Amino acid sequence: MLQVGRVLRFDEVRGYGFIAPNEGDEDVFMHANDLLDEKYQYKAGSEVEYLLEMGDKGPKASQIRLVNAPEPSRSTSGTGPVDPHGDYSDVLSPVELRNELTEALLQADPSLTGDQIKRVRTSVIELARSHGWIES
Structure with a gap:
């Protein structure tokens, strides 16, 4: 069943994170292997669509797609959108x-x-x- 939610956090280096579903109260696990867009594009606050499955440890997302995927702009110099400290980043107002x-x-x-x-x-x-x- 197709669900919609927002990325709470996603650690590109470790390859996993969590989604806050628009409906329901339990956070949904997300893994890099289930992403349909480039993993560096999944940031805290990004709206996503996904299929909800039940994993061994609870709800799990598969076939995760960004609702409004940004234009690719990743830098190859190592100073692109990846946080070198591995921290989660938020979009500020x-x-x-x-x-x-x-x-x-x-x-x-x-x-x-x-x-x-x-x-x-x-x-x-x-x-x-x-x-x-x-x-x-």
Whole structure:
């Protein structure tokens, strides 16, 4: 039976993660062998369709497909969308990015003025928006 949900997390290196189904309350296990798109495209928050099966340890997804697959843009230089630390990444809203940028800028250089911080934030948020790195 075809189901829809959102990726909670997916570890590309380990090859597994979990989906929060739109219907139901139990998270669904996902494995890289069951992905129909490139595994680097499966990020936290991505909407997916999948067939629900019952595995030995609970619900398991198979034939997992991204609902809105992004255009391939993976870098071969090793600086592409893969997190080198193996952490799970989330897509931030513009407000969340602004708040995190403010904290990072103040930590890096406490002497920055409010106007300087605003100019840098605006520039970085526009860059992130133009690349689809933040939610619209």
